[in-house]
């Protein structure tokens with residue numbers, strides 16, 4: 001048995017020592033920001049993120065602890081999830097709203113907890129407008145959005161006045177509740193943004209028809225809010241700098257609005273990128289880090305007040321570089337604070353290598369919000385469950401063996417060790433990470449290397465005994481005198497039992513992605529689940545990955561970096577695929593339907609642009625020298641391909657669990673070894689963390 005301690009891994013592109021004081025490593029990030037009436041200790045804003053806890057005052061205790069944990073972690077300023085100023089502005093029926101004096105009390109739990117922890121917090125005022133998922137929604141004009149089923153009612157002139165007053169009242173109530181300020185949500189296609197664009201504002205009165213009239217609504221909101229809350233209260237205005245939809249704002253109009261928002265009394269302007277109905281991805285994993293800070297920089301040349309930039313900023317070196325280049329005065333990150341409440345403290349104290357990374361998967365945060373579930377984080381299941389999922393030290397230390405160093409085994413081993421147990425981790429391959437080692441090789445998923453950097457360093461930090469290159473057998477586990485054994489042996493590829501599948505042209509997904517084997521120009525992929533899609537992306541992108549090249553990525557997705565066209569849209573210029581690819585499934589309907597809510601459309605659009613033929617209702621007949629023989633809609637045909645790659649799902653690898661059970665040794669089985677059907681890392685990591693919380 002080879003017993004090792006893992007070397008400290010540096011974060012990709014930003015190697016940092018474990019002991020260097022990083023206030024000097026990241027001097028721009030840790031420079032205080034003087035707002036005139038208060039000074040922020042650093043340039044990090046925890047951006048607004050709806051968690052679902054905002055919707056019921058009964059959950060405000062949980063919300064208070066969620067924010068307090070981040071305040072203790074040292075973030076300069078935080079913004080809550082959106083609160084509507086009235087019922088018409090709800091995101092969905094009975095969702096978060098701050099409109100009456102009786103609603104102030106519960107908010108004090110949040111502000112008092114944050115202030116006691118040394119933090120500062122603003123409340124975001126968000127009126128959903130036509131994005132409201134309910135029949136009472138309103139908008140400048142009665143035009144339905146492409147992403148909601150309800151046609152909004154057009155606001156009357158009096159209705160607009162009432163709505164402005166509701167914004168102002170909400171800001172005053174926030175001030176009374178002890179918030180340090182408000183963020184007025186003017187981007188992402190919500191009500192204020194709807195006033196600003198011709199696509200959603202076709203009014204002919206003083207609120208529409210000309211640029212000046214369309215701007216009146218946000219400017220009046222900011223001006224009257226400032227008048228009401230006085231000088232020493234933060235007003236952040238979230239300004240849509242790139243709408244990424246057609247018939248939207250032109251750049252000179254956006255600059256004119258920013259100047260007037262500044263003159264009306266905003267303290268800070270935050271950057272908004274893309275309406276929710278835009279078909280350009282703005283925050284998913286495949287968006288390059290810091291892909292949109294160039295637009296904030298263009299705006300910064302035109303304003304005096306500090307500007308905040310945002311989108312796909314997740315590690316300190318990226319953030320510090322953005323500030324050093326002068327693209328912005330502050331950086332906003334939302335999801336990275338779900339992944340790690342101590343992000344700032346770790347960056348400041350020389351422990352960047354221990355930052356739990358946000359991999360921008362959206363699986364447990366945004367997807368949950370759209371599914372009406374409480375948000376959390378794939379990498380940190382304690383996010384938004386701080387009061388329910390304990391990480392408290394154990395009273396009685398146990399010796400625990402964990403078998404398998406995929407996401408489930410790693411999450412379990414590190415959480416157990418953090419709680420004070422003595423943990424031994426066995427992994428039969430020579431590296432930790434399991435299936436994340438395949439994911440990190442997919443163009444657009446390079447971010448998946450970061451969890452291994454994190455877990456690797458954490459195992460070392462916590463003194464976990466790690467045995468790589470060794471399959472733990474029953475004798476080892478029986479003779480090791482462990483108090484508990486956790487089996488996280490993962491999955492094995494499913495055998496689809498297609499005649500001819502032992503033909504040399506057939507590869508499994510592991511070989512296709514990780515073995516370096518040459519793959520031909522015409523390829524059929526059997527199975528269109530998450531891994532089939534990943535393999536298709538792998539086969540249709542030439543190196544280097546667009547995710548590492550902002551200019552190429554913006555060209556491919558049609559973002560107009562010259563800002564010459566309304567909405568910031570240009571004609572996409574997709575680089576042709578080096579291969580002809582078929583992505584197949586047996587079930588009828590559109591492949592990729594079961595991919596995740598907020599990211600699936602990006603994968604489907606990317607493969608469509610590369611000309612991948614995605615087919616459902618396929619029966620596989622056989623594989624031979626002529627290629628893959630299939631029947632589609634009753635028509636037999638032969639796909640003359642060079643390779644067939646099997647991505648037909650997975651089955652639990654329970655061999656060890658069964659052997660232990662036969663010997664009467666109790667083991668806790670987690671992750672793919674427990675349930676393989678539709679397994680994903682989110683379920684595996686949560687199950688592992690929940691087990692570690694009770695052992």
Ligand code: NAP
Pocket residue numbers: 494495496497526527528529530531532533534584585586587588595596603647648649650677678679680681
């Ligand atoms: P999966 O999502 O279950 O997909 C398996 C695919 O294989 C399906 O398209 C299925 O479609 C097909 N299939 C199943 N049994 C078959 C058989 N006997 N013969 C031929 N085809 C068969 O599994 P996966 O793709 O291996 O992904 C595993 C997990 O990782 C999933 O939870 C997935 O969401 C996650 N993941 C997600 C992503 C992402 O979101 N981008 C990426 C990687 C992995 P038919 O039965 O219709 O043929």
Ligand code: SF4
Pocket residue numbers: 335336338339357358359360361362363364365366376377378379380
């Ligand atoms: Fe980031 Fe994924 Fe966690 Fe969301 S679930 S915060 S995207 S790692």
